[in-house]
Structures are given as structure tokens and as C-alpha cells.
Amino acid sequence: MSGEREIEVGYLARVEGEGAMYLKLDGDEVLDLEFRIFEPPRFFEAFLQGRRFSEAPDITARICGICPIAYQTSACNAMEVAAGARLVGGLRDLRRLIYCGEWIESHALHVFFLHAPDFLGYESAIAMAGEHPDRVATGLRLKKVGNGIMTLLGGREIHPINVRVGGFYRVPTRADLLALVPDLEWALEAAIETVDWVSSLPFPDFERDYEFVSLSHPDEYPIHEGRIVSNRGLDIGVDEWEEHFEESHVAWSNALHARRQPGGTAYHVGPMARYSLNFEKLTPRAGAAALAAGLEETCRNPFRSIVVRAVEIAFACEEALRLIDGYSMPDSPFIHAEPRSTVGHGASEAPRGLLYHRYTIDGEGLITDAHIVPPTSQNQLSIEDDLRAYVPGRAGLPDDRLQWELEQAIRCYDPCISCATHFLDLTVERQ
Amino acid sequence: MRRVVIGVGNPDRGDDGAGIEVARRVRGVDAFQDATGSYRLIDLWEGAAEVIVVDAARSGAPAGTVHRFQEPDRPLSPGVLSSSTHSIGVQDTVELARTLGRLPERITVYGIEVADVTQGHGLSPPVEDAVRRLVEEIEDA
Numbered sequence: 001m002s003g004e005r006e007i008e009v010g011y012l013a014r015v016e017g018e019g020a021m022y023l024k025l026d027g028d029e030v031l032d033l034e035f036r037i038f039e040p041p042r043f044f045e046a047f048l049q050g051r052r053f054s055e056a057p058d059i060t061a062r063i064c065g066i067c068p069i070a071y072q073t074s075a076c077n078a079m080e081v082a083a084g085a086r087l088v089g090g091l092r093d094l095r096r097l098i099y100c101g102e103w104i105e106s107h108a109l110h111v112f113f114l115h116a117p118d119f120l121g122y123e124s125a126i127a128m129a130g131e132h133p134d135r136v137a138t139g140l141r142l143k144k145v146g147n148g149i150m151t152l153l154g155g156r157e158i159h160p161i162n163v164r165v166g167g168f169y170r171v172p173t174r175a176d177l178l179a180l181v182p183d184l185e186w187a188l189e190a191a192i193e194t195v196d197w198v199s200s201l202p203f204p205d206f207e208r209d210y211e212f213v214s215l216s217h218p219d220e221y222p223i224h225e226g227r228i229v230s231n232r233g234l235d236i237g238v239d240e241w242e243e244h245f246e247e248s249h250v251a252w253s254n255a256l257h258a259r260r261q262p263g264g265t266a267y268h269v270g271p272m273a274r275y276s277l278n279f280e281k282l283t284p285r286a287g288a289a290a291l292a293a294g295l296e297e298t299c300r301n302p303f304r305s306i307v308v309r310a311v312e313i314a315f316a317c318e319e320a321l322r323l324i325d326g327y328s329m330p331d332s333p334f335i336h337a338e339p340r341s342t343v344g345h346g347a348s349e350a351p352r353g354l355l356y357h358r359y360t361i362d363g364e365g366l367i368t369d370a371h372i373v374p375p376t377s378q379n380q381l382s383i384e385d386d387l388r389a390y391v392p393g394r395a396g397l398p399d400d401r402l403q404w405e406l407e408q409a410i411r412c413y414d415p416c417i418s419c420a421t422h423f424l425d426l427t428v429e430r431q
Numbered sequence: 432m433r434r435v436v437i438g439v440g441n442p443d444r445g446d447d448g449a450g451i452e453v454a455r456r457v458r459g460v461d462a463f464q465d466a467t468g469s470y471r472l473i474d475l476w477e478g479a480a481e482v483i484v485v486d487a488a489r490s491g492a493p494a495g496t497v498h499r500f501q502e503p504d505r506p507l508s509p510g511v512l513s514s515s516t517h518s519i520g521v522q523d524t525v526e527l528a529r530t531l532g533r534l535p536e537r538i539t540v541y542g543i544e545v546a547d548v549t550q551g552h553g554l555s556p557p558v559e560d561a562v563r564r565l566v567e568e569i570e571d572a
Binding site for chain 2: 065113124125126129130133136137140143144147157158
């Protein structure tokens with residue numbers, strides 16, 4: 001098929017925040033492609049200036065209603081590292097446990113409500129619920145289990161208020177945590193059944209040779225700390241991020257595009273990167289469920305990220321149960337951490353991928369400069385490269401079908417546009 | 432009989448906080464405040480015999496107008512309640528609950544017509560008046 005045509009999606013559905021896609025085609029050839037983030041810039045980095053170091057976790061949590069714990073954790077890590085403090089024992093367990101809650105609720109939302117309808121041909125989870133009520137009910141309950149952890153440890157499920165630099169304002173008793181166990185045991189079984197279900201969905205035959213980037217920790221699947229590694233030999237401390245990555249502005253996006261340096265190439269963060277770089281550190285049942293579902297130890301098909309997310313739900317449930325089992329209540333709900341005249345770097349694995357923070361702190365403990373790099377910013381180039389690679393061979397599809405498939409390809413990344421602007425809408429133009 | 436009132440909205444966005452304000456003031460019921468009117472509502476109204484959801488609305492009617500939708504007699508009409516970019520809104524949540532068989536026996540959704548949803552101030556006078564009247568109506572019922 002030849003002739004130029006344009007496909008434009010003015011407002012992408014089932015993503016967080018406001019974005020669009022524009023595609024201009026001549027037959028099989030992609031002439032122009034833009035993943036547009038038009039959500040207005042939010043200026044968080046600017047209004048952190050002049051605030052106390054201790055305010056960063058609560059201010060940055062407001063960047064996202066789905067992954068506030070990621071923001072709070074990366075901010076706390078940065079401040080604690082800057083102050084030479086380190087969480088151990090029960091406090092470290094609680095930081096990891098509340099993050100497990102966020103992975104469960106965020107991944108359940110994406111797997112059941114945002115992405116599964118794409119594969120099954122429904123406009124929405126509400127439409128899907130008519131024929132798959134049990135699946136949707138399972139998704140709701142999984143989400144509730146994750147939210148329950150966040151509420152217990154964080155004081156509330158959206159923008160929790162109990163997280164602080166050095167730990168928490170109040171910590172739960174062992175009995176408080178044990179009350180979560182029956183729900184988590186149900187959730188683990190439900191997640192493993194979900195891995196099996198989503199692995200049976202129809203996946204396009206599409207793989208790309210990504211540079212995967214994620215945190216890595218010697219002893220555990222990465223969530224809340226670690227070094228930054230890639231499958232192309234990168235192995236750096238979090239404080240070296242700015243030497244190996246660079247952000248730049250493009251006219252069609254209110255979110256900065258991040259690239260690897262040197263070379264300016266795209267890279268991929270998120271569940272597929274974490275999984276492929278850390279497979280051997282998955283908990284036993286999650287790892288076994290992945291293999292039983294036909295995933296190999298590396299996954300390069302972005303559409304299969306829905307399976308990886310389900311595996312990570314199972315992992316987060318198993319890990320939460322392990323953390324609860326070993327928990328003993330800390331003597332103090334927090335440790336002393338007061339950064340002065342220093343720079344702090346912090347990173348953690350948000351459900352959507354690596355989240356990097358850097359703060360400069362003055363002698364009074366005030367923030368003079370802040371730099372926040374969310375996962376969706378880092379994935380923008382990879383999303384555009386995926387779309388460019390996906391279109392050839394499919395350009396003969398009618399506009400509405402092509403648009404559906406391209407939106408689905410974007411949703412593989414669970415993009416959080418609100419986070420990235422600190423930016424989605426689809427236009428396809430055919431000539 | 433357990434009565435549940437759920438206020439939906441963002442109190443930092445002027446009149447969008449009308450539902451939250453109703454939930455904050457109302458006495459004699461189990462009252463909850465919710466930011467998005469999304470999936471969580473289905474959990475909040477679990478086991479309740481009567482549920483009242485109060486959200487902000489924008490239909491073009493005069494500010495302070497209270498729209499009332501009562502299931503199953505007068506279902507929600509599309510497009511009146513304000514939507515959310517982050518999740519599903521009250522109307523979709525009600526439809527999802529209906530499909531899953533988790534809609535309470537009796538549910539009334541009130542939509543309070545907004546005047547101003549810009550950031551950083553309280554309710555406008557007509558919306559404040561509507562909130563006061565609605566709280567009295569719920570408490571007297």
C-alpha cells in the first residue's frame with residue numbers, strides 16, 4: 001500500500017495523564033512519529049528550591065497518585081545517603097514492604113484495567129467486566145490488598161503521610177503486620193493464576209534488542225535500593241547517573257527525553273528491564289510461575305510485559321510475606337539523618353521503572369537545587385523506537401485497527417505522563 | 432441499617448471539594464472522603480444498605496444546583512459528573528459495580544454544580560449553600 005496518510009490520536013486512553021500520538025506514513029515507511037506529552041509542565045523541581053530537605057518526600061509524593069511511595073523512597077534515599085545514614089533491620093524491611101504494596105496496586109491496575117482490555121478487544125475494563133467478571137473482580141481485590149499495605153504503613157493509600165527521611169513517623173507492631181497475611185496469601189495464589197492467564201493472551205511476534213537499565217542488588221530483586229546496571233555493561237553507583245545519562249528537550253513533548261551517554265541512544269526501564277537483569281533473584285514461586293508461563297529469563301517482547309507485571313505482583317506478595325514473617329518492631333520509628341552542605345542522589349524502582357532524584361542541600365538543610373528523572377521520561381525514546389519498528393508490515397491495516405495496535409504498544413510501558421511532565425493524545429498521517 | 436456517605440473531589444480545587452466538604456460535615460452516618468471516585472468506592476460501600484455519593488458536577492446549570500440520581504429509578508446520566516484523567520469516575524464505577532453485581536440495593540448520587548475549580552481557595556457562595564442544604568437533607572432523611 002502506498003500513499004501518504006496521517007493517524008492522529010488526540011487523547012490517549014488508559015494512560016496516566018494527558019498525551020497524544022502523531023504518525024505520518026508513506027506506505028510502509030514512517031515519515032514522522034511523535035509521542036506527544038502535552039500535560040502542562042508541573043515545575044516540581046523549581047518549587048523544591050528553598051524547602052527543607054525533610055519536605056522532599058511529601059512534596060514529591062504529590063507528583064503521582066499511583067506511585068507516591070516511589071517518589072518518597074527515592075527522595076528519602078537521597079537525603080539519607082547525603083547524611084551518611086542507612087536504614088537497617090525492621091526500618092529497612094518496612095521501607096521495602098510499603099513499596100511491595102505500591103507494586104501490587106499499580107501493577108494490578110495496569111494488568112487488569114489498562115492493558116488486558118487491549119488484548120481481549122474491549123474498550124475498557126468496564127466493557128471487559130461483562131464477559132470476564134471474575135478477572136475484573138480479582139484485579140479489584142489485588143489492588144485492594146496492595147492499597148491495604150500502603151494504608152497500614154503509610155497512613156493512607158494515596159500520597160501517604162507516614163513516610164519520612166530516616167524511616168517513618170510511627171511504625172506498626174508485629175501484630176499489625178500479621179493481620180495482612182491472609183490477604184497476601186490469597187493475593188499470591190491469585191497472582192500466580194494471573195501469570196498463567198495473561199500468558200495465554202495473543203501476543204504479536206515483536207521483539208527489540210533493548211538496552212535494559214535497572215537497579216541491581218546483590219541479595220534481592222531490586223525495589224528500593226541498589227546499583228544501576230544494564231545488559232550492555234553499565235554498572236554504576238546511583239551518584240554517577242548524570243555522567244551516563246542526559247536529558248534533552250524536544251518540541252513535541254513537555255517531558256524531557258533521557259538518553260544514554262555517550263552515544264545518545266534509547267534505553268528501556270521498567271518491569272521487563274528489572275526482570276531480565278534480575279531474574280535469578282525473583283522469589284521461588286514467582287520465578288517458577290514465570291518459567292511455567294513460557295517466559296524465558298530475558299523478555300524482549302514489550303507486549304509480554306503484562307506477563308512480567310503479573311510475575312512481579314506474585315513476587316511482591318511473596319516478598320511482603322517474607323518481610324512480615326521476619327519483622328521485629330524497631331526501637332525507634334526513624335533514624336537521625338540531617339544532610340548539610342552536600343549533594344544527595346537517590347534511586348528506586350517505581351512500578352514503571354527507575355526513578356532518580358538528586359538534591360543539593362545547603363548549610364541550613366535547605367534544598368538549593370533538585371533534579372527528578374521519572375521512568376516515563378526515560379522510556380519516551382524507546383516508545384517511539386518501538387512504534388517505528390512496529391509499523392512496517394502493518395501499514396496495510398485500516399486506520400482504526402492500526403491506531404488500536406499502536407496505542408496498545410504505548411500502553412506496554414504503563415506510561416505515567418503526569419509524572420513525566422513534571423506528559424499523551426495519537427495522530428497518524430498517511431501520505 | 433448501615434448508611435454510607437462518600438464525598439468525592441479535590442478540596443484544593445475550589446468547588447471540586449464540595450463532595451469532600453459534605454462528607455466532612457455530615458453526622459450520623461459512615462462518611463468517607465475519596466479523591467477520584469474510582470474503584471475504591473466499591474470497597475467503601477461493601478455491605479452498606481444505603482449509599483450516598485456526592486461529587487462535583489458540570490452540566491451548564493447554575494452554580495449550586497444539586498443533581499440527584501437514584502438507582503435504580505433514575506440512573507446516572509452521562510457526562511454530568513466531572514471526569515478524571517487518572518482513573519475512572521463515579522459514573523463508570525457505578526456501571527462497573529452493576530456489572531460485577533456489587534451495586535448496593537439503594538444508591539443515590541448527588542452532583543453539585545460547580546462555579547470555580549481553580550486552585551487554592553474554598554467553596555464559592557452558591558456551592559457552600561448547596562453543601563449546607565445537602566448535609567441537612569442527608570441528616571434528616
